[in-house]
Amino acid sequence: MDHSTIHDGGAGISSTVVILSWTYAQSKSVFYRRTSWWMHQSQLLSIPDGPRGFPIVGSFPFLTRFPELSLDRWARKYGPLYSINLGDQLFVIISDPGIAKDLMVSHGGVFSDRKELFMKSHTIFKGRGITPTPYNDLWKKHRRIANMWLSHEAVDSYTSILDYEATDMIRALYKDCDNGRAHINPQTYAGRCSLNNMLTITFGFRANSIRDPIVKRSLRLSREFMNLTGPVSNLVDFVPILQKIPTWTRTRGRKLHDDLVETYGGFIKEIDGRLQRGEEVDDCLAKTMLKLRDKENLDHLDMAMLASAFMIGGVETTASLMQWFSALIPAYPEIQKRAQEELDRVVGRDRLPTLEDEVNLPYCHAITKEIARCHNPFWLGTPHVASEDFVYGNKLIPKGTVIALNTWTMHHNPDRYPRPMEFDPSHYLTTPPISSSTSSRLSDPFARDHWMFGAGRRICPAILVAEREIWLAVSRMLWAFEMVQISGKPIDLSEYDGLSGRSPVPFEILLSPRFEGVGAVLGSA
Numbered sequence: 001m002d003h004s005t006i007h008d009g010g011a012g013i014s015s016t017v018v019i020l021s022w023t024y025a026q027s028k029s030v031f032y033r034r035t036s037w038w039m040h041q042s043q044l045l046s047i048p049d050g051p052r053g054f055p056i057v058g059s060f061p062f063l064t065r066f067p068e069l070s071l072d073r074w075a076r077k078y079g080p081l082y083s084i085n086l087g088d089q090l091f092v093i094i095s096d097p098g099i100a101k102d103l104m105v106s107h108g109g110v111f112s113d114r115k116e117l118f119m120k121s122h123t124i125f126k127g128r129g130i131t132p133t134p135y136n137d138l139w140k141k142h143r144r145i146a147n148m149w150l151s152h153e154a155v156d157s158y159t160s161i162l163d164y165e166a167t168d169m170i171r172a173l174y175k176d177c178d179n180g181r182a183h184i185n186p187q188t189y190a191g192r193c194s195l196n197n198m199l200t201i202t203f204g205f206r207a208n209s210i211r212d213p214i215v216k217r218s219l220r221l222s223r224e225f226m227n228l229t230g231p232v233s234n235l236v237d238f239v240p241i242l243q244k245i246p247t248w249t250r251t252r253g254r255k256l257h258d259d260l261v262e263t264y265g266g267f268i269k270e271i272d273g274r275l276q277r278g279e280e281v282d283d284c285l286a287k288t289m290l291k292l293r294d295k296e297n298l299d300h301l302d303m304a305m306l307a308s309a310f311m312i313g314g315v316e317t318t319a320s321l322m323q324w325f326s327a328l329i330p331a332y333p334e335i336q337k338r339a340q341e342e343l344d345r346v347v348g349r350d351r352l353p354t355l356e357d358e359v360n361l362p363y364c365h366a367i368t369k370e371i372a373r374c375h376n377p378f379w380l381g382t383p384h385v386a387s388e389d390f391v392y393g394n395k396l397i398p399k400g401t402v403i404a405l406n407t408w409t410m411h412h413n414p415d416r417y418p419r420p421m422e423f424d425p426s427h428y429l430t431t432p433p434i435s436s437s438t439s440s441r442l443s444d445p446f447a448r449d450h451w452m453f454g455a456g457r458r459i460c461p462a463i464l465v466a467e468r469e470i471w472l473a474v475s476r477m478l479w480a481f482e483m484v485q486i487s488g489k490p491i492d493l494s495e496y497d498g499l500s501g502r503s504p505v506p507f508e509i510l511l512s513p514r515f516e517g518v519g520a521v522l523g524s525a
């Protein structure tokens with residue numbers, strides 16, 4: 001037994017833990033490697049459960065700011081497959097692509113369930129919304145319906161929307177940048193771009209300006225979700241007594257559920273009304289669900305939560321990567337220069353880069369992959385659960401075990417990425433440009449681009465739309481602007497804003513059009 005004090009990575013918070021290795025699983029007569037964390041109940045209950053301003057609300061104290069660094073440290077010490085007890089919940093942590101494939105892909109029938117967490121599943125999504133739904137017929141039905149809007153064919157049918165929103169973002173930046181004089185915070189622009197994509201796909205309308213009240217409201221709902229659900233889960237998920245008493249966290253979770261139903265369920269009701277009055281309604285997820293309502297036995301809550309899953313899963317995520325891009329590129333002028341030389345050579349200056357250009361722009365493509373490697377918004381993914389006992393090698397993974405991908409360690413493996421701690425797009429120049437969904441199906445898991453979208457049967461169903469959004473935004477920003485840091489206003493590349501769904505803390509940069517013709521091309525695009 002090894003008693004040690006583990007410091008939370010960089011947050012200055014420490015928790016005493018007891019580490020047990022190779023505990024004997026008596027009932028099953030097999031050994032499995034096990035690391036237990038013991039928290040004194042008094043320590044757990046002393047966590048402030050108050051309104052905004054308490055940064056640790058929403059997660060365990062030792063899993064606060066940088067839990068991925070703790071998991072990485074333990075992976076180095078205990079190997080690529082170890083386990084942790086949080087309260088009485090066993091977590092198995094996977095830090096190796098081969099094991100991830102063996103368990104989550106090859107044995108997807110066993111490792112595709114979800115834990116029904118009090119906050120995410122019961123309180124906010126009420127068991128619907130795909131992401132928190134257990135691996136059952138309801139999940140299959142909802143995922144099938146979501147796929148009608150996320151399949152390759154579906155995404156092809158609305159790629160013109162993604163194209164339009166990316167150009168619109170560049171136009172807005174061009175107008176506001178004052179030729180390199182205005183201090184620009186790219187976050188609102190990226191947020192509106194991602195939001196408009198999801199609003200159009202889900203409800204068939206968009207926000208014309210960042211001042212439209214829906215922008216503020218939707219971004220607030222997404223952020224509240226991220227903060228309430230934390231990097232893995234919420235304190236209230238593991239301390240049952242907190243589920244019974246009216247804590248501030250529980251109240252916030254219930255309010256968020258009501259707000260989601262009111263906002264996104266409200267849009268569905270409006271669309272329903274228009275359809276019933278025989279009005280023209282643009283194709284969108286809401287319309288599809290309303291048309292299938294009777295056949296698929298969908299109630300209002302099903303539809304409201306499915307729409308919420310798109311709005312929550314699809315806005316902060318892509319926006320966060322666009323923000324990291326805008327924060328990183330000014331800090332790496334040589335990377336910017338190389339990408340712009342490639343754009344000038346392949347695309348020229350008379351038109352914007354398109355989706356079709358991606359395959360001919362390996363360096364720009366590599367930038368998008370490297371951002372995902374270095375700034376995965378969810379380092380711990382969305383954990384899966386074992387739906388039955390499973391023996392892997394000589395280790396037992398009991399039914400009900402939560403399986404988490406330690407993507408930080410996988411994304412920083414020096415054998416796969418020779419300069420793991422550097423932002424270096426060359427990590428992706430050894431192979432031709434390849435999409436993440438194709439990459440996730442490669443037979444060699446060590447060749448996979450990254451693990452940002454998860455793995456197995458629950459892998460993000462929106463990879464295609466997310467990658468297209470990011471590509472269009474990133475390639476067009478690089479094409480249009482010289483992006484530079486503001487002297488005296490350094491960009492913080494190590495801190496995060498929010499508790500999960502990692503995005504950079506607010507920052508400002510200068511944007512200057514790269515050449516005279518930028519405005520004319522944007523005007524005619």
Ligand code: HEM
Pocket residue numbers: 129130131132143146150309310311313314315317318321377378381382383384452453454455456457458459460461462463465466
């Ligand atoms: C960069 C952008 C995105 C990232 C990093 C991301 C990441 C993830 C991850 C890690 C999962 C869990 C996978 C697993 O369990 O193994 C997931 C699931 C999911 N994502 Fe995404 N996602 C992104 C964009 C989107 C978008 C744009 C949408 C909506 C259109 C979306 C909708 C969903 C849904 C509905 C699930 C639940 C799948 C299930 O449980 O079966 N995501 N995503």
